[in-house]
Amino acid sequence: MTGAFSYRSYFSHFHSRPSHLRRYQPRPGDTSSKFTSGNGTRCIAWTRYDGSVYIVPEHEEPSPIVEAIMNGNDELLRSKLKSGENLLEKNEDGWIPLHECAYYGQLKCLKLLIKAYPGTIDVRTMNEETALYLATNRNHVDCVQLLLESGAEPDIANKARVTPIYKACERQNAEILKMLVKYNGDVNHRCNQGWTALHEAVSRNDLEIIEILVQAGAKISVSNIYGISPLFVAAQSGQLDALKFLIGHGADVNSQASDKATALYEACKNGHAHIVEYLLSENADANIPGKNGLLPIHIAAQCGHKETVCLLIPVTSRARIRRSGISPLHLAAERNRDETLEELIEAGYDVNSTLSYERSRMYEDRRSTPLYFAVSNNNIYATELLLKAGAHPNVDLINPLLVAIRQGCIKSMKLLLAHGANINAYIAAVPSTFPATIMFSMQYLSLLKFLLDQGCDALSCFTCEYGSGEHPPLQDISPREDFPQRNTKPKFVQFCEMVSTPKITRWAGPIIDLLLDYVGNVQLCSRLTEHLDSYEDWAVIKEKSSKC
Structure with missing residues (x-):
């Protein structure tokens, strides 16, 4: 499906951390080990409980101001402000102390800085993130409330055009989402890819978040740049509760993405049988093809989703399948989906x-x-x-x-x-005077003997239009399965020409010897005789031919 893409993983890279966080703040249970990097830098590798590893330079430490904020030392911060120290200096990531307070959730420190510098509440980092965005991303409810009450703009997006509302949905924090909605946050804001907060909430099957968004005016049928609506996301990710909610609120069950795929098509591709069953119960059309002409049953067969195929068989038009130019049987056989193949044959x-x-x-x-x-x-x-x-x-x-x-x-x-x-099959596009079955088995004498035992026509190999006369020069001939160029008249390949090819000529004697066991009187043409004369050990084969 065009645009089938993990937006959650994509946007998770677009919230920055302050530079000192690259040095990582250890937590109880974290373990560390020291090493020297290839350029001689002393480093510490911190291993967290979840297995993730942070590698940081050993010598770098946060600034005194940042350290005070991290520890919630509002008294030190207050004294710095009273002394007239400038707390608006940005670090290399464009962070000011206000951002640090929001990130660490230090409410008292945040109050001090907002009061001291009220005009900085919406200052952005190098990644265009505000204090409100950072507090939302870190689930600091009290900081979010303070920022909003202090006049923070709820719809400022970062570089990927991701807003705090989207982050609240990603973090599944209904309390923060309600605050942002209360302060008139735009629930229909689109990120760079056209993804909305509702898309994100649906992908997580979070009905509480979904309902908050819809009640706040979120559009049910909004589509991203690939034409993917929230309904499509629910079907794609197998989220039945979200799917039912959207259909219950008027989502078009047969809407199509930019590549003409429907929600049913995508559910079939991903093997979500419970989604397929529900969509069909809601009158989803199983006969809408994607831009490749394939129907949902085609993609289900191709992916080997047997249960889904069984659901689709009674509702899929055989005429539509014929119109597509390919049967689900082809796709099941192509991908070795044996169980699905059985079901289709049984049907x-x-x-x-x-x-x-x-x-x-x-x-x-x-x-x-x-x-x-x-x-x-x-x-x-x-x-x-x-x-x-x-x-x-x-x-x-x-x-x-x-x-x-x-x-x-x-x-x-x-x-x-x-x-x-x-047994005497030929290839029409590569015509020969003898069966292609012999042509393809020449290098495998056991296979050739098996075919001859089954009645393959050996006599045709000794029919040569030139007989004992002079043969024309050899051309490049090999047993192929391709097709001649248009307007090219194919030339019939003779057996004596085939055994003269570089790959087969060394087997000419044994091949002729085996074929002679299955024929009566034959006259060898001059080229076959020439082959038998080329090796002393093949003289007995030549004698054998004269006795046939």
């Missing part, structure tokens, strides 16, 4: 459905059937499942049997042959 999906021309041409080998996907994945179980359900093994332009031969998978070959695969 009567056509195992012989083929990809549309547009979708087939997306694959270099022009594959078309679910069976081809299963064989190309070397998935024996899925191959057998499809064949037993009636899959025809000779539909694709390149026969799946040829793919099994290239993989050297005897099990797949046996399954395909047992269900009618053409």
Whole structure:
């Protein structure tokens, strides 16, 4: 889905800490170890209870003013003010003591500084954060209340355009949110990505926060820059309570994001069966495709969400599936989703459905059937499942049997042959005078013998248009599965040309020897004779041919 993005993790990087906090203030239970960095700096690594590690320079300490604020020493701060000391000096991050007070939640110190410097209440850090933003971010309720009562602006955003209201929702602090709303904070403010406080609250399934926002005028159907509404967020993250609330307050269950995906589509992709079930009960349309033409059942099958697929089968139009040019069977087979494949077959999906021309041409080998996907994945179980359900093994332009031969998978070959695969399959786009099954098995004599035992046409290998006469110079020939350029007339490849390719010529004698065991009287062409004459040990093969 376009714009599927962790906004919470994105915005969590946009609240700064004062420079001294990079040196980290240890708490009870924290452990430390000292080391010297590569540039010779002495450092301390603090390990917290949650496993997080802070690495700080050993020698740096907070300033006396900051240390006083951290410790709540309002008497020292008062004496500094009385002495006329300037407490408006910014540190390297643009923080003044007012910001430190808000960050540490030191209410008495904060009162002193607001009284002394009332015009600094909305001063911003280098990251555009105000004291109100910092206090909100740290859940200091009393500091937030004091700042608001003292005239702090509730809607000043940081560099990412994140406001205190958004932070209150992120921190799930309903008390602070109510204060900000009371002081006319904008509940519909958008961040850089168009994300609102309601998006955030919904992603956390916090009904109390959601209700406060909606009662304060938050728009239910607001969308971010990707067209994602709060309803979409609820479906995407599996938040059923939030989803019910939004639908109950008029959210459009079939609204689409910028990439045409619906909430149902996204819930299917993420495997939230309980969300899918509820959306369907609220008349969500299972037949709205995304911009890629895929329906919710396609994406559920592709992701292997069996329970979700079962919910979608009775409400998905087979005609819409045909119109998409691809069956859920294709996607289940492509991703080896065997259980989902079983459910779709059991539901009567056509195992012989083929990809549309547009979708087939997306694959270099022009594959078309679910069976081809299963064989190309070397998935024996899925191959057998499809064949037993009636899959025809000779539909694709390149026969799946040829793919099994290239993989050297005897099990797949046996399954395909047992269900009618053409033992003498050819490739129309790369025509030859002998079966492509032989072409693809030449380097594997055991496979070649297996195919010959099954009745593969060995005699065609000795039919040569040049006979005992002179053969034209060899061209670059190899057993490939690609397609010739348009307007190029394909040339029929002969067996004698194929065994003359660099990769196969050293096997020419044994290959001819094996083929001779399955034919009657044959006359070797001059090129095959030349091959047998090139190695002394192959003289016996030449004699064998004359006896056939």
